[in-house]
Amino acid sequence: MNSEFPAGVLFSSRVSGVGDLAGCLADLRFKERNESVRLLQYALQREGLLAASDVTGFFGNRTKRAVYEIFPDGLQVKNLPKIGLSTLSAAKVVRLDAPIAKGKVTYGYGIRNKRYIAGFHTGSDYAAPAGTPVYAIRSGRIEWAGSSKSGFGRWIGLRADNGRLYVYAHLLSHSVRAGQSVLAGQVIGAVGSTGTATGPHLHLEDHPPGRFVYGNTRRPQW
Structure with missing residues (x-):
């Protein structure tokens, strides 16, 4: 066990x-x-x-x-x-070390690639089998949860208690709704390969306070 x-x-x-x-x-x-x-x-x-x-x-x-x-x-x-x-x-729980159990970054932030609209990889990827539980890395409020009209596929926006917006993308499913309060460590979805993902993984982005703007990110930290 x-x-x-x-x-x-x-x-x-x-x-x-x-x-x-x-x-x-x-x-x-x-x-x-x-x-x-x-x-x-x-x-x-x-x-x-x-x-x-x-x-x-x-x-x-x-x-x-x-x-x-x-x-x-x-x-x-x-x-x-x-x-x-x-x-x-x-x-409350302050934070998790990673958004999935024993999570390690398998494709890092900032890697340059012309196929990205921003010209670089805007988040950190965590490869894991489809269906792997995804956790809230900090407590906060869900700003959105559903299917995007872009390559993110099924995604979640978490406005954390530190004011920053964390975006979870390519999900197989989500178990939260917009407006819901969540605690750090709470299951909010499952790893998938929706959108333009080439295989099952979680794509996590870290945005500053304010509205979501694609590419306005930093290396994820919390």
Whole structure:
């Protein structure tokens, strides 16, 4: 079983350390509803123990069963890092290290090529099998989700909490809608090869605050 939270997750928190984790465990109680429960559920979803529809923030029977399946001795401080939860708090996840699990850039930003309208590769590509889950790299709001009229194919625009616009392109599908708020680490779509893609991969772009302008990008960072 893969016990790695996708690409490594950083959590914002006013606290840190084992003692603070122990205190945060108080939020993870049966029949409680809070943001710490939701973060735990995202981690369990990535283990394949919960469905996306189970990530509600409510600690019910399904979450309880999932916890005991992976941790027979129950939730303990020593167990949380095994599923990537190095810090739990009601604050939100800050960011992921990559938009897909164990993601590595396979075709970089800025490569010059005449076949691109901008004259260069405007984002970073992550090759992965079709259907691979795609995650929100930061928390924010979905500006659009659907099919583009350009080579991007099925795409998503995420206005992140840092003000920047992150564009996910060539998707097989999307699981969010315009106007929806999302948390870093939340599944928002799946890798595909729609548009002008030559094979299944995620194309990720990083745009400044403001409206989307093709080519007005930087090397993706968040």
